Amino acid sequence: xxxxxxxxxxxxxxLAAQIQLHHVSLAAPVxxxxxxxxxSFEISAGEFIALVGxxxxxKTSLMRLLxxxxxxxxxxxxxxxLDLCQISVIQHRQQVTLVNQEPRLLGMTVQETMSYPLLxxxxxxxxxxxxxxxxxxxxEIPTDWLDRTELQLSVGQRQRVAIARALAIQPKVLLLDEPxxxxxxxxxxxxxAQLATLAQQQQTTILMSNHQLELIQGSCSRVIYLDxxxxxxxxxxxxxxxxxxxxxxxxxxxxxxxxxx
Numbered sequence: 001x002x003x004x005x006x007x008x009x010x011x012x013x014x015l016a017a018q019i020q021l022h023h024v025s026l027a028a029p030v031x032x033x034x035x036x037x038x039x040s041f042e043i044s045a046g047e048f049i050a051l052v053g054x055x056x057x058x059k060t061s062l063m064r065l066l067x068x069x070x071x072x073x074x075x076x077x078x079x080x081x082l083d084l085c086q087i088s089v090i091q092h093r094q095q096v097t098l099v100n101q102e103p104r105l106l107g108m109t110v111q112e113t114m115s116y117p118l119l120x121x122x123x124x125x126x127x128x129x130x131x132x133x134x135x136x137x138x139x140e141i142p143t144d145w146l147d148r149t150e151l152q153l154s155v156g157q158r159q160r161v162a163i164a165r166a167l168a169i170q171p172k173v174l175l176l177d178e179p180x181x182x183x184x185x186x187x188x189x190x191x192x193a194q195l196a197t198l199a200q201q202q203q204t205t206i207l208m209s210n211h212q213l214e215l216i217q218g219s220c221s222r223v224i225y226l227d228x229x230x231x232x233x234x235x236x237x238x239x240x241x242x243x244x245x246x247x248x249x250x251x252x253x254x255x256x257x258x259x260x261x
Contacts, residue, residue, distance in 0.1 A: 017042035018205055019066065019173065024075035026061055026229075035061045036229040039075070045172070046203035048196055050216040050237070052245065053226035054252040059209040060101075062226070063175040066207065067098040079173075094121070097171040101178040103162035105150040114146075114165045121169070135164040138194060140187075156182035163191070167198070174198075176208040180215055188212065192219040211249075217242055227252060 019042065026036040036058045043049065051059045064070050065077060068089050077084045084092060105113045111132075118128040136143060141160055150158065159182055166174055176195075180188035196219045198204045210216050216223065216237070223240050225233040225248075233240075 018045045018080060019043040020076075020078040022076045022078075024065065024072045024077060026058075026065065026070070027073040034229055036065075036072075039229075039231060041224065041231065041234055043173075043205060043207065045205055046199050047222055048199040048206045048220045049208070049222045049224060050220040051207060051209040051224050051226060052211075052213065052216065052249065053232070054249050054256065056256070057226040058229040059226055060177050063098055063177055063207065063209065066173070067096055067175055068092055069098070094169070095171055096173040096175065097166045097169055098175040099159075099162045099166050099177065099179060101159075101181055102155060103158050105153075105158065105161070107150070109146065110148055110153075110161050111146040113161070114168060117165065117169050131168050132164075135168045139164050139167075140190065154182070156184070156187070159183065160187070160191075171204070173205040173207070176206065176210075178209055178211065180210060180212055188215055192216075195219065213242060213246055213249075 021039050021041055024036060024039040025034055028035045039062065051062065053059055061070070065072055068084055071085075079087065079092065079096065108116065114132045115125070115128050118131060119125070123131070133143075135141075136145075139160055141164055145153070145157065145161065153161065159179055163176070163179060174195075180191060183191065192215050195206055195208070199206050199221070208216075208220070217240075220237050223233070223235055223237055223245075224231060225245065233245075
């Protein structure tokens with residue numbers, strides 16, 4: 001990872017925010033508009049934030065920055081007062097976990113893929129199994145999936161397993177990229193309710209991209225609207241005009257589709 005590590009000034013020590021982004025930009029290939037431009041906002045512990053916006057707005061790239069899969073080309077990101085460049089990538093990802101839209105099990109069974117990160121963190125097999133069983137029950141995942149491999153699971157089933165695996169790790173921050181895209185409406189609603197409870201009761205911070213505004217509306221505490229790599233709005237969920245937001249996203253995506261034709 002290149003970016004600006006080692007070139008940025010420390011800022012924000014002692015502030016209450018758990019995560020701070022200060023004028024963060026992410027450059028695209030030459031001749032193309034930047035992926036993210038001058039992104040600045042703060043996240044407090046226990047917030048449940050929805051990232052919304054049209055396809056290509058920069059939502060996934062923003063979460064990849066927070067997980068340090070990539071580094072910004074300009075600006076600074078701090079976690080609990082420290083520049084991300086001052087934290088080892090492994091240590092950071094133990095606290096800030098990303099679940100991709102189409103997760104992989106890397107050739108493992110469900111049992112193996114859920115046990116592996118827990119054993120790495122020092123849990124013994126019995127403790128790991130107890131924690132796995134607890135999250136399978138909470139997320140209504142059948143225990144007979146434990147012996148299944150990736151090829152024996154649908155995309156939606158892999159999403160549920162990946163979220164259970166991430167929650168079992170007990171991260172401080174959970175990053176979810178379109179976690180309900182392959183779930184049926186009932187499963188999606190129950191998952192959102194579980195996530196809202198987790199944020200409220202255990203102060204787990206959740207940042208989630210999601211196109212399904214009807215799910216976000218009743219669950220998240222805050223909405224950040226991105227378009228063309230910039231923040232358009234950043235509001236408490238109760239102050240969002242959901243009808244206007246939906247119309248804006250639809251119109252933007254329609255215009256983008258027409259430009260490609």
